[in-house]
Amino acid sequence: MKEFRYIHGVSSLCLDQSLCIGCKMCSRVCPQAVFSHQGGKAAIQDHDGCMECGACGVNCPVGAVSVNPGVG
Amino acid sequence: MVATSRSVYDWAGAAAARLGLNRDSYLVAPGLYAIGAPDRAAPVLVTANYKLSFDTLRFALPGLNVWLLVLDTCGINVWCAAGKGTFGTEELVHRVKASGLEKLVDHRRLVVPQLGATGVSAHQVKKQSGFSVQYGPIRASDISTWLDNGAREFEGMRDVTFTLKERSELIPVEFHLVLKSMWWLFPLLFLLSGIGPDLAFTSRLMSRGVWMVSALLIGIGSGLILVPLLLPWLPGRSFALKGAIAGLLSGLLLLFWAETGLNLLESGALLALVVVMSSYLGMNFTGSTPYTSPSGVEWEMRRAIPVQFCLSIGALLIWVGAPLVLS
Incomplete structure (x- = not known):
């Protein structure tokens, strides 16, 4: 979220660009606009904006995105 | 239908x-x-x-x-x-x-x-x-x-918001939940405030006890009302810090505005309790926002809870001990 920022450098969000097929599902489900797309691949443009809701990981059809927030 | x-x-x-x-x-x-x-x-x-x-x-x-x-x-x-x-x-x-x-x-x-x-x-x-x-x-x-529009995406439909209205809608239910779990603090700390070296238990309740209950209410109000409402303007990213700052401001207002008749030691203890209460409840509010990550919450809890714990124990010892020591 742009107007609210939380603790930086702690999100467990990971993206493996080599697996990405560029379907844009991660951006479609992300509530915080964390992803962008360049050259047919997803990229993390705002890692600290991630709230670890996990929607991107659950909806990535090739398992390129993962979020593991521990106990929660 | x-x-x-x-x-x-x-x-x-x-x-x-x-x-x-x-x-x-x-x-x-x-x-x-x-x-x-x-x-x-x-x-x-x-x-x-x-x-x-x-x-x-x-x-x-x-x-x-x-x-x-x-x-x-x-x-x-x-x-x-x-x-x-x-x-x-x-x-x-x-x-x-x-x-x-x-x-x-x-x-x-x-x-x-x-x-x-x-x-x-x-x-x-x-x-x-x-x-x-x-x-x-x-x-x-x-x-x-x-x-x-044929189910096409539009700017603004995909991002969550946390407006003043959305934040204020959360206040009543937070109050309900907090009072349900913390109501016992009121009678307990009220009665503790009466303890002293002599038999003037009731008179201490009417002064120290009343101020303690006021401080509790101000701490809770600060954490449950000020933190959500002033969220974007309170400094820091950590909710424990935002809560502590809101608590410090409202606690100082209480001490300066009210003629408490308390000494410096007692005032300090009371202020610390307001800060801790507001900081803890501020941190609790991370569970209701649409942008706090669980890893971030864990990060700040690990740091804030030991401080909140020590500060509240210290403040309570000073509060209860003050009439005995200073008599």
Whole structure:
């Protein structure tokens, strides 16, 4: 979220660009606009904006995105 | 057939749910509902069986003809239920089959609210039910526009917000929950304030006891009202820090404005308690925001809780010891 920022450098969000097929599902489900797309691949443009809701990981059809927030 | 305008019962029920009175049992029966007169081509909107969610959606759809597929989320809203997995792939696939949806519509599409994506895996639903999932806008109020424009994405429909209005709607239920779990602090700390070297127990209750209860109320008010309302303007990213700063300001106001008649030691202890209370409740508020990550919450809890614990024990010892030492 742009107007609210939380603790930086702690999100467990990971993206493996080599697996990405560029379907844009991660951006479609992300509530915080964390992803962008360049050259047919997803990229993390705002890692600290991630709230670890996990929607991107659950909806990535090739398992390129993962979020593991521990106990929660 | 479901009504798309609000009755007096819906208003009353929603108000009670916001206050936390009927919050755990405010639900509708899961299954398939018709809004207007949906035909075999009408869109299917998926939602949770929390009545506030169901109502928000149906009241946003006047004049539309759509199917509503209500999942059994035990009366929890879409986003929270998706986080716990009850609004999820398994329940969605089960509800599609149990409702006989494939016999009622010719298409094979489901519109799931975007925030449901935490629990719903679109490709898994497709594989298991034959229906493809299309993620719709976050807010029910955008659905009508979204459907009218051929279900295309629009700027602003995909991002969550946390406006002053949205933050203030959370205050009553937070109060209800906190008072339910912390009410015992009031009689306990009130009575502790009466302890002293002589028999003037009652007179100490009327002075120290009353100020202690006031400090508790101010600490709770600071954490539960000031933190949500002033959230963007309180400095720092950590909610424990935001809460502590709000507590420091309101505690100092109490001490300067009120003629407490307390000595410096007692005033300091009282101020520390207001700060700790506000800081703790501020941190507690991370559970209600739409942008705090669990890893971030863990990060600040590890750092703040030891400080809050030591400060409150120290402040209580000074508060109870002050009349004995200074007499």
